[in-house]
Amino acid sequence: MHIPDGYLGPATCGVFYAIMLPIWGLASNTVKKTLKARQVPLLAIGAAFSFVIMMLNVPIPGGTTGHAVGAVLVAILLGPWAACIAVTVALVVQALLFGDGGITAIGANCFNMAFIEVFAGYYLYRVISGSSPITSNRRVIAAGIAGYVALNIAAFTTAVMFGIQPLLHTTPQGQALYCPYGLNVAIPAMVGGHMLIFGWVEAVVTALVVKYLQKQDPSLLAAGEEVQHEDHG
Amino acid sequence: MARVNNFIERSLVGALSFLKEGIFADEFAARHGFLQSLAPQIKAITTLVFIILVLFAKSIFFIACLYLQCLLLALLSKVRLGFFLKRTWIFMPLFALFIAVPAIFSVFTPGEPLLHFEVIGFTFIITRQGILGAGLFISRVITSVSYATLLSLTTKHFVLLRVLRVFKIPQVFVMVIGMCYRYIYLFMEVIENTYIAIKSRVGVRVRYAQGQHIVAWNIAQLWQRSYQLNEDVYKAMLSRGYSGEPVILNDFKTNKRDWFWLCYTLTLAIVAFYFTYWMR
Numbered sequence: 092m093h094i095p096d097g098y099l100g101p102a103t104c105g106v107f108y109a110i111m112l113p114i115w116g117l118a119s120n121t122v123k124k125t126l127k128a129r130q131v132p133l134l135a136i137g138a139a140f141s142f143v144i145m146m147l148n149v150p151i152p153g154g155t156t157g158h159a160v161g162a163v164l165v166a167i168l169l170g171p172w173a174a175c176i177a178v179t180v181a182l183v184v185q186a187l188l189f190g191d192g193g194i195t196a197i198g199a200n201c202f203n204m205a206f207i208e209v210f211a212g213y214y215l216y217r218v219i220s221g222s223s224p225i226t227s228n229r230r231v232i233a234a235g236i237a238g239y240v241a242l243n244i245a246a247f248t249t250a251v252m253f254g255i256q257p258l259l260h261t262t263p264q265g266q267a268l269y270c271p272y273g274l275n276v277a278i279p280a281m282v283g284g285h286m287l288i289f290g291w292v293e294a295v296v297t298a299l300v301v302k303y304l305q306k307q308d309p310s311l312l313a314a315g316e317e318v319q320h321e322d323h324g
Numbered sequence: 325m326a327r328v329n330n331f332i333e334r335s336l337v338g339a340l341s342f343l344k345e346g347i348f349a350d351e352f353a354a355r356h357g358f359l360q361s362l363a364p365q366i367k368a369i370t371t372l373v374f375i376i377l378v379l380f381a382k383s384i385f386f387i388a389c390l391y392l393q394c395l396l397l398a399l400l401s402k403v404r405l406g407f408f409l410k411r412t413w414i415f416m417p418l419f420a421l422f423i424a425v426p427a428i429f430s431v432f433t434p435g436e437p438l439l440h441f442e443v444i445g446f447t448f449i450i451t452r453q454g455i456l457g458a459g460l461f462i463s464r465v466i467t468s469v470s471y472a473t474l475l476s477l478t479t480k481h482f483v484l485l486r487v488l489r490v491f492k493i494p495q496v497f498v499m500v501i502g503m504c505y506r507y508i509y510l511f512m513e514v515i516e517n518t519y520i521a522i523k524s525r526v527g528v529r530v531r532y533a534q535g536q537h538i539v540a541w542n543i544a545q546l547w548q549r550s551y552q553l554n555e556d557v558y559k560a561m562l563s564r565g566y567s568g569e570p571v572i573l574n575d576f577k578t579n580k581r582d583w584f585w586l587c588y589t590l591t592l593a594i595v596a597f598y599f600t601y602w603m604r
Contacts, residue, residue, distance in 0.1 A: 096468030097420070097461065101379050119494055132557040135503030136550045142504070143511045143546065147539055161543075168547060180497065180504050187484060188349075188476050188505075190469055194372065195379050265435045267457035268382060269464075271427035299540030300547070308548055 092160060092249060092289075093185065094200055096193030100260040100269045103252055108198030114206055115179065121172040137169045137177035142184060144296075159296040160245075162204050163212030163238045167301065168311065171213040178205035199252055203245045212241030212297075225312050226305045231298050238297030239290045243282060246289075250274075250281035352477045357401030359478040365490040366582040370589040371475040377596055378467045384460050386596065391467040394474060401478050408477075412470045420465040427461070428454035481505060487576075503557075511546060518542055 122134065144161030166174035179201050185191040192200045219233035254274030257267050270277070304311050353360060359367055374390060381387050398408045427433050428450050435453030442448070476484060485505055489498045522538060 095420070095465055096375060096379065096472065097464035101376075104379065115497075119496060123496070131500075132503060132561065133551070133554045135500045136507055136554055136557075138500060138504035139507030139511050140547060140550055142508050143515060144543060146512075147515065147543065164543070176497070176500065180501050183488075183501060184485070184505060184508070186472070188481050190472050190476070193468060194375055194472055195468070262382075262453075264453055265433065266453040266460070267427065267433065268460060271424065271433060271454075271457050271461060276432065295536050296540055296543065299537060300544045303541055303544035304547065307544060308551075311547060311551055314551075 092200075092204060092245065093182075093192035094196040094203075094249065094252065096195050098193070098256075098270045099196055099199055099252055100256055101195075102259055103255070104195045104198060106198075107196075107202045107252075111198045111201050111206065114175065115201075118172045118175040118179075122176055125170070126173065133169065134173060134176055135180070137165055137173060138180035138184070141165050141174075141178050141181040145181070145185075159238075159293045160204055160208065160242060161293075161296070162208040162245075163216065163234070163241050163293070164297045164300055166209045166213035167216055167234060167237075167297075168314070171210050174209045174213070175205050178209060199249075203249050203252075207248050208241045208245040211244045212237040215240055225309045230312070231302045231305070234301040235294040235298030239294035242290050242293040243285050246281045246285035247278065250278040253277040253281065349477060349479070349481050352401075352403055353480045353483075355402040357403070357478065359397060359401040359474065361581065362585060363576050363578045363582045364479055364483050364487045365576050366578060366586050367479060368475065368484065368487045368490065370585060371471050373589050373593050374471050375468050377593055378464055378471070380597065380600060381464070382460075382600055384456070384463050386600075387460070387463045387467050391463065391470060394467065394470045398470075398474055401474070403474070403477055408470075408473070411477075412466065412473050417462060417466040417469060420462050424458035424461050428458050430454065433457055490576075507550075511550075514546060514549065515542065518545070 126133065141161050144164065145158055147158060162174065162178050165177050168174075169177060182192055182200050182205060183197060186194050186197050186200070216230075216233045216237035219236055220227075220230045223229040251274065253270040253272060254277035256270040257273045260268040262268065272280070301312065362370075374394070378387055378390055381390070395405065395408070399405060430437065430449040430451050433451050433454035435451035437449045438452050438455065440447055440449040479487075482502060482505060485501045486498065488501065489495065519542075
């Protein structure tokens, strides 16, 4: 899901930086209003948490492993705006220090994982959960579905970014300058893999973590919703 | 049936390699080489300019020149070439190569045929456009990855994160990024200890469903601990004078060498843009 440098052309990279700038600004202002001063370290903790989730290998049938992105989980725990900042920070640290995801593609990666996945997942979770109690099974199922669907939406937007490159950047002789595959190849390749494997990893991890937190400390699940209520209030 | 599942090992290896990254970065950043002698903000800006140049370039030859310059910079910065090549070629460029190979065939990139062969009745045609496109794609990825890696190898990580403010990123982001970096180390240590404990109790023979429960339990535990940590960290911040607004010290100094390097980079960028876009 992390797009490296060189896969997207300058126009795509520039457009997604331009789209993300106001979103980051809005996220920063919203979080300043809703998070109490004593919760500021929580943003950094959320970002580190998001980073670490991406490093944990999850076993999948067949003996191999995959990893979850955890963006929906962080959104459920912190609220979507704080999660947007937390996942952005995790992606920036990965790109700058560990070469995971490109520096020129930070805008595009953040659009997919810190915006699309976070907001789609969070609101899907809220809609499916409805007004059910914080410890209900419905919320576990909602978290799983939200994790699965949001990851696949993010995979789709990533695939579209890849797939439009031959349309935007091809020489008159037909030579691709960036990602060489069109939408007809990029979308099935990206979305197929996520629908069949990685989406399920995300769903299982998101649902199980919510289930564990319901048992151990339900107040942690309520905290994310309180932040969002304060924002709407 | 229970089967050997290596997710514990892989996570442990991931955690250890992460901790090693920090040690490597500190070791290389402490050497007396060319890039280490530059002011961090100049080094970050010039590296970004090189990565942007690679992004805009349309000629494999020009990208190859930038790549050679990157290798030369690595040598001048006392980074072992073998180590640097191993580090930059493994994974990302190899993955790009894996992605690019099908694109050389006419089914994905139609064009002037260069070579054709038959495999079990199917005819495969390699096209000139396919080869050039794949070559450009791989060279772009490897060169960008090399510059980004060189920057992170020759700059202490916490310094590199502080440099972000040069790009007018709001201080709250810079502060959160700096704090996040420290927490990552703490969390990796927690994960490493927990996984070693799990491994010593249950071994590596775990059903995949049980393994998924172990990972989820770990994540939930980590969040619970993190949330409790928040209060302690806030009190520590207050005791050090935090008043609600982050303050970041500005201690980056520049010298003539920094400005010379910046001028060289910007001149190269202007010339490259002129020949790539305006001289056509």
